[in-house]
Amino acid sequence: MTATQPYRVFVVEDEFLVALQIEDDLIAAGYLVVGPFTSLSTSIAASRAESFDVATLDLNLRGELVYPLVDELLERQVPVLLLTGYASSDLPERFRALPRLSKPFDGAELVRRIRSLVAAA
Amino acid sequence: MCSAETLPKFDLGDLSVLGSPDFRAALDALAVAVYTTDAEGYITYCNPAAASLAGRQPEIGRDRWCVSWKLRHPDGAPLRHDECPMAMALKGRQPIRGQELLAVRPDGSTALLLPHPTPIFDESGELTGAVNLLVDITDRKSAEKDSRYLAAIVESSDDAIVAKDLNGIITSWNKGAERLFGYRVDEVVGKSITILMPPGYENEEPNILRRIRSGERIDHYQTTRRRKDGRLIDISLTVSPVRDAFGRIIGASKIARDITEQRRGAAALAARLREQAALYRLTERLHRAQDISEVYEAALDAIQGALCCHRASILIFDNSATDSSAKMHFVAWRGLSPEYRSAVDGHSPWTGGERDPQPIFLQDVAQADALAALRPVIEAEGIHALGFIPLVADGRLIGKFMTYYDLPHAFTDNEIDVALTIARQLGFSIQRMRADEARRLAEEQLRRNEASERARAAELMAIMEAVPASIWIARTPDCRIISGNRAAYELLRQAPDSNLSLSASSDERPDNFCVFSAGKELSPEELPVQRAARGEMVPNFEEEVRFEDGTSRHLFGNATPLRDAAGQVIGAVAASVDITARKQAEEALQESERRLQIALGAGRMGAWEWNIATGKIIWSPGLEALHHLEPGTFGGTFEDFKRDIHPDDLLLVELEIARAMETREDYHVVYRIRLPDGRIRWMEAFGQFSTLGAAMPGKLAGVCMDITERKEAEAQRNLLVAELSHRVKNTLAIVSSIARQSFSVSPDIHEAHRSFDARIRALAQTHTRLAEASWSGVSLETVLLDELAPYHDDGRNNVTLSGPPMMLPPKYALTLGMAAHELATNAAKHGALSVKTGGVGIEWSVDRETDRLHIRWSESGGPPVLAPKRNGFGRLLLERVLASDLGGEVQLEFASQGLVCMIDIPYPREPSP
Structure with a gap:
């Protein structure tokens, strides 16, 4: 990955209006958005087909929890940022240590977290 | 017998000779009837033979024409004297011959006569009278008739009647002989009678001929002859000598009768008599039999006697067992070798206890496939026919008897009947013998028992x-x-x-x-x-x-x-x-137990006690019930207790127990158990130590509660809190996004504020509706009306809604609510609801086949429609939010009569939270 090529961020968010804001913020910060995807099945399929450097994941997709995708991405060592209204205690044990941004979030904070994840990777 | 031809001839030409005494004496002595008349027909002379023949003495000179009393024609019709042959001869002056007549005597008897009336003329030719000679032909006539009659009888007789000469050459052969021997008359007359003799009988004929020659008659001699077709027949012969007129024996007549049937009948009769005698003896001997071997001997005698077999046997099942594995064994036999008996012993066509077994008769061993492997054994014994006759007692097969024949043997119905009769008698007798034996044993046993019984009674x-x-x-x-x-x-x-x-x-x-x-x-x-x-x-x-x-x-x-x-x-x-005493103790115990159980049962609790020294654990029925065990089925060991504990919690429980034991403090733990059906229940246990002595480990006893419902309620509450937090934060994220969009798109800050406020109000409105219905759903009509109500004219005519009742789940309600808000505010600002003449019609329908909901928003009567120059947030929200959040399609048509918006989304089948 060179500096001239924008980082690709995989976005999963079922609320269109929220996705719209994430998209706007990331694009404004110079990232390339893959998505947003709104259901578990389409996001799993897309995550296997697309290449990306980091993922932001909404945990609850219309009642479906996104955990299988999180497990898969962790296994692939893709940095993951969880976007959720849930408290950390509501999460399964293994996800409690993951970077997490609580809704509603500030666009600047989102960009800052993404940047640090990409840098760490 | 004499005939006219034999009469001595003498000249009657001169009637005057009659007057001469010697001539008269000669006529008187003559055995032939003679009388004379004058020319008028009056009797002038009648010799004694004529008077004897007429049965009367005629009156000389008065009786006319004939010496007889009355005359008849041969057929019996009356004949007048003046018409008789003598009268006719006189009247016709001609001798008359050959006319027979019947003379009737005064005693009624008749004689058949052949008269010979002859007129007598003198030298001048004058009729002087007539002489009549009467020949009695009565005997000759009847002999002729007899002979013809006999010939007819002979011819039509069913018996064979054969004549032969003394050399045995056949001289006559009737129809009966043809039928009996098969030869036609022309085939045998002139041939020797020996053609009828079958081989071995050649000596019979010389014997018969010898006896015939000596004048002997042979009556009902039974012998065998051979027919032309070779078949042998049994006949009864009667042979009589035939004599000529002089009494010399010239031949023999034979009458033969077919007695084949008769003979067969006689043989059958003899067999029946023999069978009856055998059966009678059997009955008598069975009746007198003292033991079973006598029964068998009597039966074998009867079988041999009545069924004509040299060999026979009786086989009986080895015990009174009725199971199919029982085997039959020889108990009595005649004429069978030990080898044969040992080879076939145990074989039977029926199984033990078989009901209604049928007898089996094998008339030719060589043809009997059923014998299979046994056939060589049977043939080696020289047996060619077999009968298996079942012995039945009390309706059950108990054995069989066998008949054996040296040659193939056709079993007749009669033989089968006799065999079954013997089998019945034998079966009854065996049964009777067994019953007698059993009774005798029982009586003996009884006698033996009585003494000890008396002793035991005293003891008792x-x-x-x-x-x-x-x-x-x-x-x-x-x-x-x-x-x-x-x-x-x-x-x-x-x-x-x-x-x-x-x-x-x-x-x-x-x-x-x-x-x-x-x-x-x-x-x-x-x-x-x-x-x-x-x-x-x-x-x-x-x-x-x-x-x-x-x-x-x-x-x-x-x-x-x-x-x-x-x-x-x-x-x-x-x-x-x-x-x-026990009852009272039990009742007291049960009462306290009952009280405890009531207390425990009410709190979904059970009691337990662990004896640490023995390791024995006691559970109350209530605790067993909490574990879904039948009362009394808890195993009672620590292992049994651990078995139900959830593996993840087992360590915790063990640690708690260890801690309690070490510190002697109260025991308290919450853990999960797995029920036999796999369900998980939460348990909370409390326990206390009680020591039995300083050195003794003591007991841990306590109660255990099922707190699953409480745990579930807690979990439910936690879930609700998390869900609520998620929703609130999500909603805030949406609000934040709407704010960003509203403010970044519109250049006019006041306008942006109004839009934002209106959008948030619309969102809050739908939230309120959902909260009222506990987030179960809101109807489409309510969502639409909430957005359109502010623009209703006075008569509420400018907005029409039509479609079936349709409940929307929360997500649908929120998203469609936002879409309706954007459409309504646009219509009010620029479209049909901006003027009094305009109106909005909203129709919706559900396509059940594709499970899609169609909503059509159409405006009319408004100002001319212009396609917008840029895509505002409203349009973005309409087109992209519906597509993304609900998977729907939206089409906007800026038609001249008004905006048309068509929304097509998957139909929310079940409202879901």
């Missing part, structure tokens, strides 16, 4: 008196009298030998107690001993005897019917022990 009596149990004995089924042992009298506080029956008459009946069972007073008929006396086994009864002084005794026992040898109930015996 002593035991009965000594046992601490109460014993009642009823010796009649009606139980009017019941006696007991000493313990029984003592228990019931009655004098020894008094009547203990509550069914006794009122002066005998004990009246100091009543009997109760399960709290209910028993009538005398309900007492165990009385029930048993009616044939019922009454095991493990419990009853309470309540005395008039208020005390009571509890009894536990058994009552049994007493039966005679025939199984008839003749009384009953009941024995019981006093369980009053």
